[in-house]
Amino acid sequence: AVERTLSIIKPDAVAKNVIGEIYSRFEKGGLRIVAARMMQLSREQAEGFYAVHRERPFFKDLVDFMISGPVVVQVLEGENAIARNRELMGATNPKEAAAGTIRADFADSIDANAVHGSDGPDTAREEIAYFFKPEEVCARG
Numbered sequence: 001a002v003e004r005t006l007s008i009i010k011p012d013a014v015a016k017n018v019i020g021e022i023y024s025r026f027e028k029g030g031l032r033i034v035a036a037r038m039m040q041l042s043r044e045q046a047e048g049f050y051a052v053h054r055e056r057p058f059f060k061d062l063v064d065f066m067i068s069g070p071v072v073v074q075v076l077e078g079e080n081a082i083a084r085n086r087e088l089m090g091a092t093n094p095k096e097a098a099a100g101t102i103r104a105d106f107a108d109s110i111d112a113n114a115v116h117g118s119d120g121p122d123t124a125r126e127e128i129a130y131f132f133k134p135e136e137v138c139a140r141g
Ligand code: CMP
Pocket: 053, 058, 062, 092, 110, 111, 112, 113, 115, 116, 117
């Protein structure tokens, strides 16, 4: 089925100037960008986005990292977009990411891991709504 998923290009990848290369991976992987925004997250926004991880030992470092510079947030649309994006990203820990994936090619550590992608249909819906109003997501044929 055609799905939508929320993707974030994290501060490490923005700093490396590889936004375009990562967009190219999405597009060549069969996904369309149907909403996009570059932004500096506030601490409150980052904490809210990652609220599910609030009790995890890495939470503070994760939030500090996500507010260390601008991010690019986008909605990706396509056939099985959630799983497809996760395939394109590779494993959370770049040391375990398969060759040719975004994290294998652009990420340095489990924190500075270049991209985020929704992990399932419910989180995708919630995460898209966290950043975009319905009218900001552009239908594309
Ligand atoms: P992301 O997909 O953005 O979701 C939560 C983030 O926490 C994850 O990517 C990693 O960047 C970061 N993180 C740091 N340590 C861990 C860990 N041990 N397990 C999972 N995620 C971690």
